[in-house]
Amino acid sequence: MSAKQPKADLAKPIEKQFEKLTEPFNRFVNNQISGALLLILATLSALIVVNSPWHDYYFALENIEFGVVFNDYEIRKSLHHWVNDGLMVLFFFLLGLEIKREFLAGELQSFTQSSTVIMAALGGMIFPALIFAAFNYDTESAAGWGIPMATDAAFALGALVLLGSRIPSGLKVFLVALAIVDDIGAIIVIAVFYTDQLNLQMLMIAAGLFALLLVMNRLGIRKPLPYLLISILLWYVTLLSGVHATVAGVLAAFAIPARPRRHPRNLAKKLRTAAKQMDQIEENPETEMLAEASNHKIVEDVEERAKETKTPLRSWETTLERPVSLFVIPIFAFLNAGIVISLDTINAIIPATISWGIIAGLVLGKPIGIVLMSWIVLKLKWGELPENVTLKHIIGVGLLAGMGFTMSIFIASLSFPGHPEMLTQAKLSIMLATALAGLLGVIWLWVLSSREK
Structure with a gap:
């Protein structure tokens, strides 16, 4: 007679009961659409609070000042600025990790794989920018041409996930790659066109720190602490250089090792x-x-x-993915979506060229640019679409790509500093365009999948 096998699970009943209680929370945290749901909740919360008797508390919270003092050096900013210039660096750092991974081992590693999505993304950036420029040519609001170029991956992917198995799996891969190329474009636009007066001395120090990170990578240093310390210095120096501080997050990400130590x-x-x-x-x-x-x-x-x-790049990406989507982006949304909505606001938006430029750019410019450039690439046989994905599916992706939200609001805040009325018009237009583009995209793909069945 065989000996009694020991139990594999040694957890006590109270531990198992606790696991059952926390299981719904764990499922929510790991759900792909959780980030999008929290983003919507944060946005609605900001709008409700600002348009309620408690609006003074919202603006008091937004303008709380705190900072760090070290000898003669002092950094003091409002909470709003700390989130936009500091906390959002984590978002851009995560974007940088995703971009590097896609170019090394993802959809963007070969010409055949990447040409269609790169050209589609370029079309999805150029056409919205041109449409906005056409509406706002030679006006004070012309500086906002970069606003409709962006895609909010959390919203777009969340909408796509709602459709489940009704759509080809390759469509999600295409949208992820498209959003990443979009993010590259947005980062370049922020670094080049939305930069204050440059401090060349600080810029040279920032370049030196970035070079140091690359050398650390080549030397095989994989411990997080050295990269963390140098990256914080890089962020501070970039902040002083005049280039937007979030660019430091992307540069630091590009220096993170992508090779494992052992096979x-x-x-x-x-x-x-x-x-x-x-x-x-x-x-x-x-x-x-x-x-x-x-x-x-x-x-x-x-x-x-x-x-x-494990590769440090993939490990850090996995570690940051949930905190960024569940905390960083919702906090950013809450502190940036607070808009006072009144009859005056609505009356000001209807004739405003900013509003028409953003809404037309995101809802029309995005799908037109993405579909047209995809069609050209396919006709010239420069690339191909993922398996079971057709140009009709790309129309749906183009519409979902018009959900600009996070990056669009971020660029809007850089476009109109010192112009609160224009910024309010831009933010409200971004919200309307995001909702409209998402609704049209889901309806299009839902109807298309129903007909295919």
Whole structure:
């Protein structure tokens, strides 16, 4: 008769009960549309509070000043500025990691794979900018031409996920790659066209710090702390240089190592050895994991080897993905979406060229540019679409790409400093365009999938 096998799950009943209680929360955190839902909630909360008797508390919170003092150096900013110039660096750092991964191992690593999506994204940036420029030519609001160029990946992907299996899986891949190229364009636009007067000395120091990060990468340094410390310095110097501080996040991300320290087969060998050792431990019923340090050492060695097999780039991306989508972006939305909506505001928006430029740019310019450039690439046989994806599907993606929100609001805040009325018009127009583009995109893809069935 065989010996009784020990239980694999050693958790006590109270632990299992706690796991059941926290399971809904864990499911929400790991759900792909959770970020988009929190973004909507944060936006609606800001709009409700600002248009309620509690609006003074909102503006008081937004304008709270705090900072850091070190000898003669002092950084003091309002909460609004700390979020836009500081916290949003994490968002741009994550974007940088995603961009680097896509070029090294994703959809953008080869010409055939990337040409269609790159040209589509360029069309989706150029056409909206031209439409906005046409509405606002030779006016004070012309500086906002970069606003309708952006795509909010969280909103667009959230809308696409709602359609589930009704759409080809390749369409999601195409939209992710499109949003990443869009982000590259937005970052370049911010760095080049929305930059204050440059401080060349600080710019040179920033270049030196970026070079130092690249050298650390080449030397095989993979510990997070050195990169974190140098990146904070890079952010501070970039802030002083006149270039928008969030660009430092992207530069730091490009320097993060993408190579593992050890080959996966090394981990496989270690796992086989550890499995044999654990089998020997299991054969002795009197052996306890807690009692023997050598038993813990087996597990710790496997953990260490597994850590060395992972790439820092992918590890950091995974670590930051949830905090950025669930905290950073909603906080940004809450502190930037507070708009007083009144009859005067609505009456000012209807004839405003800013409003027409943004709405037409996002809702019309995005799909026209994306579909037209995709069609040209396919006709010239320069590239191809993912499996089971057609140009009709790309029309839906083009509409969803018109959900500009986060990056559009960010660029709007850079476009109209010191012009609160123009900024209010821009923000409200971005919200309307995002909602309209999302609704039209989902309806189009829903109807298309129904007909295909």
